[in-house]
Amino acid sequence: MASNGIRDRVAIVGMGCTKFAEHWDKSASDLLVDATKEATASAGIDLKMVDAFWLGTLFSGQSGLTLSRPLKIDYKPVSRLENYCATGSEAFRNACYAVASGAYDVAMAIGVEKLKDSGFSGLPNSNSVGDGTRAGLTAPATFSLLAPAYAKKYGVSDEQLKEVMTRIAWKNHKNGALNPRAQFRKEVPKDTIACSPLVAGPLGIFDCSGVSDGSAAAIIVRAEDAHRYTDRPLYVKALSFVAGPAAGPIDPDYDYTTFQEVVASAADAYAQAGIKDARQELAMAEVHDCFTPTELVLMEDLGFAARGTGWKEVLAGTFDLEGELAVNPDGGLKSFGHPIGASGLRMLFECWLQLRGEAGPRQIASVARGRKLALTHNLGGAPGECVSFVSVVGAERS
């Protein structure tokens, strides 16, 4: 029994990503059509050449008809799935396995979410409250539980922690300002971030990702076929997905300073990809910055910083666009908002641009110097009870 991975067995040969925005004038169907058009054009194929589809969406539709109806897909397999905030990544993972298995030659993974039609601040709730005994926390509140726990464990003052959180938001907005597809395209002064109205715990509005609509898609083929579609494919090096036992909220041994699910999925992904030192080998990482304390903790869980030092590395600029390891070079959830089903594939889209040297003013210098690997990471749920996804893609087939 082992997680063997499918290193270098499949490749991404085309991608599409809509602008993430308050698309008052577009439905989920419109966004799906837009992302599909761009992805198929990018791969130079007709939609008819796609053999099977995986659609990720949490709230914006059920069943494969959500995709086949707007695109008029003729009698092909379309799976709709969700896995919380890792939904888009999960669509990608399943499409990759389908191609690696030999079942299909060409697969498309696509994610979409239409959040802005609900009229709510933040995410809508899921269905039933059951017996009514679970504390009805909002997403920012659950992730804000990390802040006091981290500060206490590592002797960081409230003021220092706020500075770290502020710098993460500032950095991601700075990156997003350079990205035409981002929801927010403005740099935000640190003072504005630090003084924004509180939402939950120490989290101000600027510590939270936005709410937007969007869609992104990837075309996946066997690695050996990749050059029939593009001369610069991305090879899938690792795909790891884990669901934890959700023990944190009932187990006093969990200390709210880590996501054990992320540690497990990162270890699995690095083993699949043959990565020994992620910080030294990766050109970039797109991580799940739903809230600023999340990105802080992820720097340690993904092995980019030693335990208890992530906050210092953030302040030192290690994860800036020009830093040692660029994290969220596209602007992250902070600049894009978080249309659940689309986010994982939007992250992959940045890897696609960066490793192919197409990221324009955001282009990471280390790619030219020979770093050819990029990582995406999603998590869904809450501290102590989440699902986590880590992928590694590379520009070269080893």
Added chain:
Amino acid sequence: MTPMRGLLAYGAYVPYARLDRKSIAEALGAPAGSGTRAVAAYDEDTTSMGVEAARTALRGARTTPELLYFATSDPAYLDKTNANAIHAALDLPASAMAVDVAGSVRSAAGALRAALDARAPALAVLSDIRSGLPGGGDEKDGGDAAVAFLVGEGDVLAERIGHASLTAEFLDRWRVPGDAYSRQWEERFGEFAYVPLGEGALVEALKHAGITAQTVDHLIVAGPHGRSNRRVAASAGTRKDAVVDDRTAVIGNTGAAHAGLLLADVLDRAQAEQIIAVVSLADGADVTLWRTTAAIGGRGARSTVAAQLTSPGRISYATFLTWRGVIRREPPRRPDPQPPDAPAAARAEAWKYAFTGSRCQACGARHVPPQRVCVKCHAIDRMTPEPMRDVPASIATFTVDRLAYSMSPPVVVAVVDFEGGGRFQCEMTDVDPKSVKIGDRVELTFRRLYTANGIHNYFWKARPIRGGQD
């Protein structure tokens, strides 16, 4: 000799929040008197307060009630027995009958009388919330509280040595079902009706007990009107110093709970072999005479009425009106709260109402809520029920959620670790959001989380450990 029947235990609950009567005067520009009144919080009702009083009564009690009478003038439900939620929260056996004696202040005297006259151990829970129209007497002079008495035979704290009741039909206070507030005839008519009833019933009870008024050590007179209460007390013939403070200056008149609350207050400080007379004026007069026993000295440390009088929980008049539903505030742009599903709530009765977790027989790990598979050793179906509602805990981490829906934002949520194992994430209440710290000690309290589609969602919250608690 027949075994002595009387009070085996009791408990009182005065909510945390206080409304300064001056704040009513400031807002409405009309005099509202001085002092404060006790206010049931947005997450409390007569049922939840009844649970809190009954928990105190039963803590350490050796007798399990076989009957539960719940009395209130302000039931949370009609056509559904409110006593059942109390029964469930106390984890009483299914064989114990639970009934409401609902609708009026006199229900309380009836519930206690029924408990005393019963042939089995009985628990009388008396609870009330008093509201009135803004600027009215009930609003400023009313109060919210609950009290519970465990009645049975054996080592009683006090025995009933005499009682008398007088019933008369007259219109003093009334409320048509569906109305939010009661109405009242003029006080001087109430005085005319109540004074002879109170005086007459007291005389009867003293005769029944074979004692004189001079032997009464503590005289309690509770009723809807201060004037008639004072006149009955003055003409009772007891020593002047026997008349007890009715606590209305601090907590207000707590309706169905009030006579019982004052009895609990007296029991908190009474010596052995003292005589307590309780006169309750409500649609008649009900008098009970008690004699404390030597066992009163062993009542133990508990949350006394006196200790609960003072509270830092001051609320503004605007908050009071919001909690009472008079002011409807703009809700957050969040989905409305959803009611619990009846089958799911029924399956989870021991957890939801009694806060019963589970303990792994294989490794001893505690689980809150109960689990089938052990979080530590992964043993399957090796669990036994683990009562957790009286286990203190400390805060592992917390947050203040300013986005979540609440009648009283912001919502404070804490992850709490129980002494001896077990963790739970729950809302906090009766707390200043600015004062919460990791490591703070908390205890559980039974609350109504919210009401949706006419369904009350009862569950437990954590609150800072109350001062004066054992």
